Amino acid sequence: MNIGEIAKRAGASRSTVSYVLSGKRAVSEETRRRILAVIEELDYRPNAAARALKEGRTRTLGLVIPPASQRLTDMQLGFVASVVEAAARADLDVLLSPSGGDHERSFERVVTGRRVDGVILMEIRMEDDRVSRLRQTSLPFVTIGRTADPHDMWWVDVDYTTLISRCVHHLADLGHRHLAFINRSAELVAAGYGPGHRALAGFRQAVTERGLTGVDVCCPDEPSAGETCLEQLRAAHPEVTAVATINEAALPGIQRGLQHAGLAVPRDFSVAGVAARHWAEDFRPPLTAADVPTLDMGEEAVRLLLERIATPEAPPRHVLHAPPISLRASTGPVPPALR
Amino acid sequence: MNIGEIAKRAGASRSTVSYVLSGKRAVSEETRRRILAVIEELDYRPNAAARALKEGRTRTLGLVIPPASQRLTDMQLGFVASVVEAAARADLDVLLSPSGGDHERSFERVVTGRRVDGVILMEIRMEDDRVSRLRQTSLPFVTIGRTADPHDMWWVDVDYTTLISRCVHHLADLGHRHLAFINRSAELVAAGYGPGHRALAGFRQAVTERGLTGVDVCCPDEPSAGETCLEQLRAAHPEVTAVATINEAALPGIQRGLQHAGLAVPRDFSVAGVAARHWAEDFRPPLTAADVPTLDMGEEAVRLLLERIATPEAPPRHVLHAPPISLRASTGPVPPALR
């Protein structure tokens, strides 16, 4: 079924059918109705490949995700979901490309096969090969997260430095003197994962500013790891009375570890961090945390990308989020006995 | 950068370049090398739209997911991940289409715009509009899950009836006489969600076979809901000593509810179910459960789809999984006092 067939049955030319579809030229009400009737009857829809070939654009966005084999965190999933939704609202399709594993071919296809009009990149490293690769091309792209040197780039990100710093100050205000920071996995941090580095910097700086002691540890992004991590932390640093974390996947384990150690939250021990909202709310007691606005961010990434596609020469834009800390129930004054 | 440019620079014709790329015609070693050198130098890759238009296939698979706004369960995420990986291994791209919400347009684009060579559908209802729609077209598709009448369809699914039945028998063998079944959300079940119906049927049948009493409840797919669900269950049916469930998202809440009620697992109360493996392993104590092989299933769905695409007239195929129950630590004999 193609446009010629529609034209024939409606007794019109192919161009007229095309113009009815696009509305880019006036068509008499009469023929318009005839054509629409045929289109309806045959359930015709233009061939996407032909249209893409002619127009030079695909009406498709690429979304590069971490290799799916390693489970996506809830936050990542939130980004994917909101990007897909926002794209759908703009009548755009989303092509998924797992990258990082042994899927270079997939990434290359998307980047260089002109399969998409633009790309959204997630899980950005401080030095990121995919970003470098994309910069060599003329393909518009936006990152969720940013590299070490993000100037003249388009991105949306969360200001982990500020957020973790705020957590530290909040805990310090409550009288805590000995803090710990639970980071994402050691591999991720070693690979130059931005949030890991920036959050750590914020932690160290704030700890220094307030004259506290601070210890930082990495922890695999899994519930069970959170438990052992907390145990080891307690063993090595019994003086610690509060932790800040950006590792939402480890949260359930941290919770279990605390419970196991017979520590009531927030009476005996405080926890604060950065997490997707429902993770914070599912913590017991609900977690005092900066809620990462994944929904807004995915949407913004799409909006930025569309802008960049529309005006390739436009000056780079970016959005840095520093959502306020939502005070919930997991932080409280340091136990008097431990002051 | 197009094939003509390559041809010009290599001093050959476009067809020869094309044949070098496809290997469908012998090309002298000499010209072959020259052409490959130019391709390498310019980092040329054929335009996907042009190729799709000419070949009549897109080298792209469609994956229809539940509207991303409602958070994906871990099992769904597992399917998405394994489908994407399997497709990438076959050098196929994956186009994501959220459906169900107000995203009919996205689904229609994928189905009828010939944007994909085939479609994988998830979250199948007993009566499923999208399946009906797809059957009207000639687009090959495979479902993960199956409709009420799945004959002459291509699908992979989990045999929830059998698995929940096995859970019941296992619990009965341990002496439990009063069981409960915690289903997925009421809306999902009301909408005809297959696993909900089939698991419930299996539960009822097995309970009858063993002469037990069984109560079944629906529970929203969220941790917090699991907690209240368990509380209400305990209040209304204090005689119940074990539950079976397919609601993995509610598991953390069920766990908390048990703890809250002062019930030790498995000493005072047993829990069994069907879940993705790591959910079972993250339960405390680890959950006795049939582990849904999401990884295999996504891969199979892709394999089936490719078969169907290759030979549209082939007889329908399907795979029904009934993985064994992995005995972990959440089930035990009924407390003697309650026998």
Added chain:
DNA sequence: TTGTAAGCGTTATCAT
């Protein structure tokens, strides 16, 4: 208000 025709970048058929 409508139709004709060129051309997007491939692949594959038919010549040579």
Added chain:
DNA sequence: ATGATAACGCTTACAA
């Protein structure tokens, strides 16, 4: 062993 050329189905500039 290689080249010219006709499609694939669409959009749009140009004619009428």
